[in-house]
Amino acid sequence: MTGRNQTVISEFFLLGLPIEPEQQNLFYALFLAMYLTTILGNLLIIVLIYLDSHLHTPMYLFLSNLSFSDICFSSVTIPKLLHDMQSQDSSIPYAGCLTQMYFFLFFADLESFLLVAMAYDRYVAICLPLHYTAIMNPKLCLSLVVLSWVLTTLHAMLHTLLMARLYFCANSVIPHFFCDMSALLKLSCSDTRVNELVIIFMGGLILVIPFLLIIMSYAQIVSSILKVPSARGIRKAFSTCGSHLSVVSLFYGTVIGLYLCPSANNSTVKETVMAVMYTVVTPMLNPFIYSLRNRDMKGALRRVFFKKKIPFAV
């Protein structure tokens, strides 16, 4: 160790997206448009839920939290990506890199926990409708949100501290568009076995347990519908669970696609494309999935924006 000429790296360089220079402007416009859509769409959901008292129910309060988390999640990576695409200076200081990694993990986990809280809410609404208001009281909702924040803080902190132990010496070019944990591990010249074990173990806990909980609540919902099959019951279940189920499939679909599909030799490109899917596309689609297919949200949109403007038409 002492004999080796070891320089400790103070900044990294992000390689960015694997695209041709002449397509740079096209992709810049595309990502900027997607980012603005994400911000505006999710802000609209938060504002609607805040302003319309019909939507002050657990499901919509969780949805508002999810939108907040979507805004933050995409803001962790996309502004830096847009900056790098335009300025050709893609360096990021060491501390900045760890900070980005921390918040990336934080908001990704938060999303996963909020999806569980929403699944539990749908389970209680459909399987125990008579006890719904007693079970999903404001105190429980707040506790679920606070618990999500605490767990996700601990998890992101654990990975960030483990990463901070490592040395980076020769190579400082990250083949990615943000400080991705696995890309950083590959660059390190320390022993990364502990980090990898913790990633596998905690990744299992943080992704598999929420996923199983969601599957379990949907299994309960389906079996309770099948017990008394009625067209009305099925329609109600579809209208209240459909949006949530779409978001869940989108979120876990990309994550499972990334981790379970065996990666070939060209894995960097595949990882980048998948990362674009879940950092840019998923947060953008969530508001559309909820607002376009959902009668409550459309009603709220009408009440909040047109209530005062067209009183003469009535």
Ligand SMILES: *[C@@H]1O[C@H](CO)[C@@H](O)[C@H](O)[C@H]1NC(C)=O
């Ligand atoms: C998040 O959920 C909690 C509990 O339901 C709620 O009190 C809070 O207002 C929500 N936060 C946002 C930003 O919607």
